[in-house]
Amino acid sequence: MQTTTTSTTTTATTSAQLPQVTEPRNPGTKLDLDWVARVQANTSAIERRCATLPGRRSIKKDHQAAWLLKAVSCIDLTTLSGDDTERRVHRLCAKARQPVQAAMLEALGMPGLTTGAVCVYHEMIPAAVTALQGSGIPVAAVSTGFPAGLSPFHLRIQEIRESVAAGAEEIDIVISRRHVLEGNWQALYDEMAEMREACGEAHVKAILATGELGSLRNVARASLVCMMAGADFIKTSTGKESVNATLPVTLVMIRAIRDYYEHTGFRVGYKPAGGISKAKDALVYLSLIKEELGDRWLQPDLFRFGASSLLGDIERQLEHHLTGAYSAGYRHAMG
Numbered sequence: 001m002q003t004t005t006t007s008t009t010t011t012a013t014t015s016a017q018l019p020q021v022t023e024p025r026n027p028g029t030k031l032d033l034d035w036v037a038r039v040q041a042n043t044s045a046i047e048r049r050c051a052t053l054p055g056r057r058s059i060k061k062d063h064q065a066a067w068l069l070k071a072v073s074c075i076d077l078t079t080l081s082g083d084d085t086e087r088r089v090h091r092l093c094a095k096a097r098q099p100v101q102a103a104m105l106e107a108l109g110m111p112g113l114t115t116g117a118v119c120v121y122h123e124m125i126p127a128a129v130t131a132l133q134g135s136g137i138p139v140a141a142v143s144t145g146f147p148a149g150l151s152p153f154h155l156r157i158q159e160i161r162e163s164v165a166a167g168a169e170e171i172d173i174v175i176s177r178r179h180v181l182e183g184n185w186q187a188l189y190d191e192m193a194e195m196r197e198a199c200g201e202a203h204v205k206a207i208l209a210t211g212e213l214g215s216l217r218n219v220a221r222a223s224l225v226c227m228m229a230g231a232d233f234i235k236t237s238t239g240k241e242s243v244n245a246t247l248p249v250t251l252v253m254i255r256a257i258r259d260y261y262e263h264t265g266f267r268v269g270y271k272p273a274g275g276i277s278k279a280k281d282a283l284v285y286l287s288l289i290k291e292e293l294g295d296r297w298l299q300p301d302l303f304r305f306g307a308s309s310l311l312g313d314i315e316r317q318l319e320h321h322l323t324g325a326y327s328a329g330y331r332h333a334m335g
Helices: 033-038 043-051 061-073 086-097 102-108 122-131 153-166 177-181 185-199 216-228 247-264 279-292 310-323
Strands: 010-012 020-022 075-078 117-120 139-142 170-174 203-207 233-235 269-271 305-307
Touching: 033 185, 033 216, 043 247, 061 075, 061 279, 061 310, 075 086, 075 310, 086 117, 086 122, 102 310, 117 122, 117 170, 122 139, 122 153, 153 170, 153 185, 170 185, 177 185, 177 216, 185 203, 185 216, 216 233, 216 247, 233 247, 247 269, 247 279, 279 310, 305 310
Parallel strands: 075 117, 075 305, 117 139, 139 170, 170 203, 203 233, 233 269
Antiparallel strands: none
């Protein structure tokens, strides 16, 4: 098994108040089928552990506000609708630059806070790049025949290349679920490795579509294979499946990340997506990351929420923290 040590991390100064820490990219390893075969998932134990989390993790007052601001910095603010327009993307990017009212951020001591990224379809990349120019906020693009991932493979690879050429700094790809369901780990590894190569300098998030993989064991093994093939992030869902991010799936995936780090020395990021719309849910996910992976994974370069409506509820909770009253949802629109 190949073991590599990482170099010292560096902290860059950006427009956001929270530090953007950079890690050496995961270069991947050779496919180790023995390692994959050893991976198991005790479903009942995982579900019992996750069932206790919301009740055991109660964060209040200033501590809650701090955690919610952390969540804001880790949001991939997303619009993936068939009726997206450049104007809608411009509004979304304005919200990414100023995710919470300026007066509230001043009162909370966090002026200049931004979201982690803006995520759009390929056609909307130029509009997003223009709107975010000078902000330091990266543009992420969904790719490879999103959400099904069933278009011809050469077209999926070309789509990645065109999105990178258009200015996307992060590419969210979808894997072929059939490779997981058939246990064809070599095919999944080869596919992921070629997609990683096509991304070049852009970071790649591998979407597993966990709701369609059949079992938590399949989720664990698919996570490991994608990391072996060089994924920078592993992501739960497209947001279009009937079942998206869940706590049991999250626990399985982040333990795979921890296992991979212990074997290789390289940190891989995690992104739950789909169905996370309430501030209280974001707090549970953050606490689980802290418990299982540690504080280092609570930076935007290693953790993201894929969300469109989460930010509005967080802003409402922050206003309640400052004023003692809940505001109407329409006061915190996306743009």
